[in-house]
Amino acid sequence: MSNVSLVLNGRSVSAEVEDRTLLVHFIRENQGLTGTHVGCDTSQCGACVVHVDGKAVKSCSMLAVQASGSEVVTIEGLSDGADLHPVQAAFREHHGLQCGFCTPGMIMAATDMIRRHPEGLDEKTVRAELEGNICRCTGYHNIVKAILAASEAMAKGGKGAAKAA
Amino acid sequence: MGIEGIGARVARKEDKRFITGSGRYVDDMVVPGMKHAVFVRSPHAHAEILSIDVSAAKKMPGVIDVLTGKQLKADGIGNLICGWMIHSKDGTPMKMGAWSPLAVDKVRYVGDAVVVVVADTKGQARDAAEAVSVEYRELPSVIQAVDALKAGAPQIHAEADNNLIFDWEIGDAKAADEAVKAAAHVTKIRIVNNRLVPNAMEPRAALGHYDRGDDHTTCWTTSQNPHVARLVMSAFYNVAPENKLRVIAPDVGGGFGSKIYIYPEEVVCCWASKKTGVPVKWVADRTESFLSDAHGRDHVSEVEMAFDKDNRIIGLKVDTIANLGAYMSLFSSCVPTYLYATLLSGQYNIPAIHANVRTVYTNTAPVDAYRGAGRPEATYLLERTMEVAARELGVSPAELRRKNFITQFPHQTPVIMNYDAGDYAASLDAAMKAADYAGFPARRDSAGAKGMLRGIGMSCYIEACGIAPSAAVGSLGAGVGLWESAEVRVNAVGTIEVLTGSHSHGQGHETTFAQLVNSRFGLPIDQVSIVHGDTDKVQMGMGTYGSRSGAVGMSAIVKALDKVEAKAKKIAAHLLEADEGDIVIEDGTLKVAGTDKNVPWFQMALAAYTAHNLPSGMEPGLKETAFYDPSNFTFPAGCYICEVEIDPDTGITEIVQFVAADDFGNIINPMIVEGQVHGGIAQGIGQALLEGAVYDDTGQLLTASYMDYTMPRASDLPSFQVSTSNTPCPGNPLGMKGCGEAGAIGSPPAVINAITDALGLRDIAMPASPQTVWKAANSAKH
Numbered sequence: 001m002s003n004v005s006l007v008l009n010g011r012s013v014s015a016e017v018e019d020r021t022l023l024v025h026f027i028r029e030n031q032g033l034t035g036t037h038v039g040c041d042t043s044q045c046g047a048c049v050v051h052v053d054g055k056a057v058k059s060c061s062m063l064a065v066q067a068s069g070s071e072v073v074t075i076e077g078l079s080d081g082a083d084l085h086p087v088q089a090a091f092r093e094h095h096g097l098q099c100g101f102c103t104p105g106m107i108m109a110a111t112d113m114i115r116r117h118p119e120g121l122d123e124k125t126v127r128a129e130l131e132g133n134i135c136r137c138t139g140y141h142n143i144v145k146a147i148l149a150a151s152e153a154m155a156k157g158g159k160g161a162a163k164a165a
Numbered sequence: 166m167g168i169e170g171i172g173a174r175v176a177r178k179e180d181k182r183f184i185t186g187s188g189r190y191v192d193d194m195v196v197p198g199m200k201h202a203v204f205v206r207s208p209h210a211h212a213e214i215l216s217i218d219v220s221a222a223k224k225m226p227g228v229i230d231v232l233t234g235k236q237l238k239a240d241g242i243g244n245l246i247c248g249w250m251i252h253s254k255d256g257t258p259m260k261m262g263a264w265s266p267l268a269v270d271k272v273r274y275v276g277d278a279v280v281v282v283v284a285d286t287k288g289q290a291r292d293a294a295e296a297v298s299v300e301y302r303e304l305p306s307v308i309q310a311v312d313a314l315k316a317g318a319p320q321i322h323a324e325a326d327n328n329l330i331f332d333w334e335i336g337d338a339k340a341a342d343e344a345v346k347a348a349a350h351v352t353k354i355r356i357v358n359n360r361l362v363p364n365a366m367e368p369r370a371a372l373g374h375y376d377r378g379d380d381h382t383t384c385w386t387t388s389q390n391p392h393v394a395r396l397v398m399s400a401f402y403n404v405a406p407e408n409k410l411r412v413i414a415p416d417v418g419g420g421f422g423s424k425i426y427i428y429p430e431e432v433v434c435c436w437a438s439k440k441t442g443v444p445v446k447w448v449a450d451r452t453e454s455f456l457s458d459a460h461g462r463d464h465v466s467e468v469e470m471a472f473d474k475d476n477r478i479i480g481l482k483v484d485t486i487a488n489l490g491a492y493m494s495l496f497s498s499c500v501p502t503y504l505y506a507t508l509l510s511g512q513y514n515i516p517a518i519h520a521n522v523r524t525v526y527t528n529t530a531p532v533d534a535y536r537g538a539g540r541p542e543a544t545y546l547l548e549r550t551m552e553v554a555a556r557e558l559g560v561s562p563a564e565l566r567r568k569n570f571i572t573q574f575p576h577q578t579p580v581i582m583n584y585d586a587g588d589y590a591a592s593l594d595a596a597m598k599a600a601d602y603a604g605f606p607a608r609r610d611s612a613g614a615k616g617m618l619r620g621i622g623m624s625c626y627i628e629a630c631g632i633a634p635s636a637a638v639g640s641l642g643a644g645v646g647l648w649e650s651a652e653v654r655v656n657a658v659g660t661i662e663v664l665t666g667s668h669s670h671g672q673g674h675e676t677t678f679a680q681l682v683n684s685r686f687g688l689p690i691d692q693v694s695i696v697h698g699d700t701d702k703v704q705m706g707m708g709t710y711g712s713r714s715g716a717v718g719m720s721a722i723v724k725a726l727d728k729v730e731a732k733a734k735k736i737a738a739h740l741l742e743a744d745e746g747d748i749v750i751e752d753g754t755l756k757v758a759g760t761d762k763n764v765p766w767f768q769m770a771l772a773a774y775t776a777h778n779l780p781s782g783m784e785p786g787l788k789e790t791a792f793y794d795p796s797n798f799t800f801p802a803g804c805y806i807c808e809v810e811i812d813p814d815t816g817i818t819e820i821v822q823f824v825a826a827d828d829f830g831n832i833i834n835p836m837i838v839e840g841q842v843h844g845g846i847a848q849g850i851g852q853a854l855l856e857g858a859v860y861d862d863t864g865q866l867l868t869a870s871y872m873d874y875t876m877p878r879a880s881d882l883p884s885f886q887v888s889t890s891n892t893p894c895p896g897n898p899l900g901m902k903g904c905g906e907a908g909a910i911g912s913p914p915a916v917i918n919a920i921t922d923a924l925g926l927r928d929i930a931m932p933a934s935p936q937t938v939w940k941a942a943n944s945a946k947h
């Protein structure tokens with residue numbers, strides 16, 4: 001057993017877990033935050049993307065103990081209260097989701113993508129950067145649209161610019 | 166249409182929970198005392214089970230129990246069935262081999278479930294599954310349907326000689342033969358439709374919870390049709406009587422057909438819960454999904470299309486072999502028959518058609534409906550054949566199609582279907598205009614100047630949605646009716662709950678169904694809740710597949726709303742001392758037409774429930790139920806055009822533009838409809854360029870993970886240009902046709918027609934991967 005202590009969505013949490021526990025299982029099963037999803041066993045689908053110390057990480061690809069001491073943000077912690085994060089708002093406005101299963105990972109990956117491209121994004125870059133996130137419903141058309149729109153909205157008005165549609 | 170009514174591009178109500186991580190899928194469900202199941206599956210494609218030793222596994226840490234097929238059978242759990250009876254042309258019924266939820270004597274494909282381990286944690290269950298010892302005697306296996314029919318092929322089920330399930334035909338063989346003999350030109354081609362894995366992003370899952378005190382079982386399952394699951398598990402699998410079995414399909418992460426069927430795992434989880442006394446949850450790994458979800462397609466067909474001297478089609482002959490895998494899945498038999506061969510007239514006037522279909526067992530995963538289900542196979546066959554014919558005849562592919570279009574409606578085809586409405590030329594014109602078809606030669610030349618090969622291809626598809634009516638499908642062998650139910654509950658404060666037998670797993674019903682209510686009564690969609698997916702809440706319903714939730718599910722809601730409206734008007738007329746014929750409902754108010762007398766909707770509702778002042782003899786309350794059985798299928802149709810650029814040095818195909826012009830009849834929410842088309846096209850392009858389930862000769866699935874099976878990524882796809890030109894469907898009250906499958910049906914032939922155009926080839930195998938295209942491009946050169 002190993003001790004895992006980390007800051008999860010701004011709250012300090014600590015637990016004893018089996019050594020082999022993956023971060024995604026720590027989040028889902030130990031902490032009961034089920035917004036982070038598991039869609040594959042080979043780290044391809046990206047449904048489990050969270051932010052670890054500000055960077056997008058597939059939470060199935062690291063052990064919970066490796067994240068000990070880190071700050072972890074999941075989809076549940078991306079926005080506070082009633083306001084949506086601009087990326088969440090853009091996914092809704094542009095119909096960037098259907099069944100919703102890949103959506104948390106998509107949004108967490110997109111948020112990180114926008115952060116890494118302060119110069120702005122174009123369609124080709126967005127499509128290339130979505131390599132690690134699979135969606136079966138949308139054909140990506142509206143996901144790409146939503147990310148481009150969110151990127152623009154955030155460049156114009158800072159993080160809080162776009163509110164819920 | 167109003168800002169939230171029919172036709173409005175309303176953002177989805179359900180999105181809030183999905184974008185904030187508040188969706189609730191089966192794997193998110195936790196029940197006190199819940200334990201975890203892991204299945205031991207066959208590593209062999211075909212083998213006898215000689216012995217099973219679970220003693221070591223039972224001693225592993227955390228293990229509650231380890232259960233086998235023999236125990237399952239001893240408890241009376243039934244075999245899984247196919248619910249659509251097909252008779253061979255000699256009159257004999259289809260040969261359904263026994264499918265035990267846990268294999269007893271024999272395994273028939275890699276992934277066949279043999280033993281279930283229940284333990285405190287999934288990790289412990291997995292560890293214990295490793296300790297289960299199953300002794301097998303391997304048998305020869307057969308993977309390809311064509312091989313399974315050969316003399317001396319391994320016999321998979323004792324019930325089916327030579328692995329033939331049925332040998333079925335439709336149409337007039339003599340007339341089709343005569344047309345071929347009399348033809349000025351016959352195009353002959355072999356058409357192969359590759360096997361696909363549906364791959365909803367949420368893996369299948371089940372949670373069975375037997376309550377000893379109530380002798381009642383609750384099953385949470387990733388289902389597109391929870392009521393059908395309850396009916397089948399109760400009536401055929403002996404899980405529990407219907408009144409003691411509640412099936413809940415909460416948020417479901419995509420289905421595409423693969424979650425229609427009742428699989429071994431949900432049956433076993435319910436049984437294991439009763440057996441062990443603990444709630445039992447199973448969630449598939451992705452590789453487990455690849456191995457055990459029902460696959461799609463896998464047809465091989467020989468085609469002859471006959472033309473007269475004016476290039477009019479005079480006949481079509483088709484001989485198809487369909488691979489149904491190791492067992493007959495729930496609706497597997499209707500896919501290569503009534504959902505396929507009945508669409509072989511396409512958009513064309515073809516006076517004589519004959520199709521023969523043989524379905525075959527192989528040592529592969531069961532095959533059943535996957536997005537489009539039979540109609541993609543029919544469309545691919547026809548539209549590839551039309552393209553090849555146009556090239557052989559030296560005429561424009563567009564004009565050959567146009568010349569043969571059906572233009573008068575209703576139109577009776579020689580293969581059952583009666584098309585009710587359509588305008589195929591309108592879709593063709595719209596697509597050609599949007600694609601700048603006329604400008605293609607110039608684009609091809611400029612691509613050629615850069616050393617690139619550019620091609621263009623089209624596909625004019627028709628499909629049939631809202632499979633019905635119940636009496637007709639019953640006469641064709643269906644074991645169920647294909648109606649839908651709805652219940653509309655107006656609460657005492659006027660808010661509304663619509664309980665529907667349809668199930669949403671991405672389609673946005675919570676929004677579109679509320680838009681319908683908004684259009685009828687003017688209530689904001691926020692005051693309308695859609696309830697689905699729970700057999701304890703919603704009366705019997707048939708679920709969502711075959712693009713039926715609009716045309717059938719919403720029609721049932723319309724019927725219930727009609728009844729609510731009639732009673733509401735009676736109450737309002739009584740309150741306003743007016744004639745009920747003078748009452749109109751506008752913007753949430755019941756008004757006496759032409760006066761300023763009115764009563765707000767909520768006051769009318771309150772009056773219904775206080776019952777202090779109702780018309781004499783009227784029952785209190787305001788809640789109505791309806792069942793709707795359609796009079797016919799609906800017939801969405803359209804034209805897709807794909808333009809590709811191929812790099813002959815790498816074999817990489819880039820889709821430089823993809824245009825879709827669809828006729829879906831009336832549309833509730835264009836944004837959602839476009840989303841359905843985008844997703845369908847992506848799956849169709851996936852089939853054409855990237856996806857294929859590959860078994861090796863020994864029946865091992867080589868493409869059993871996302872490292873091996875090429876799912877379309879964002880960078881594989883373009884943005885799509887979609888549009889609609891709609892002819893309302895005359896067969897249902899909203900004039901809707903359905904849009905869920907069109908993209909997957911229409912797109913594969915458009916892509917392959919474009920690639921073969923670019924390469925100057927007659928045909929190329931799907932998926933046209935870079936390797937396949939490179940080989941073709943370079944062998945064509947030399």
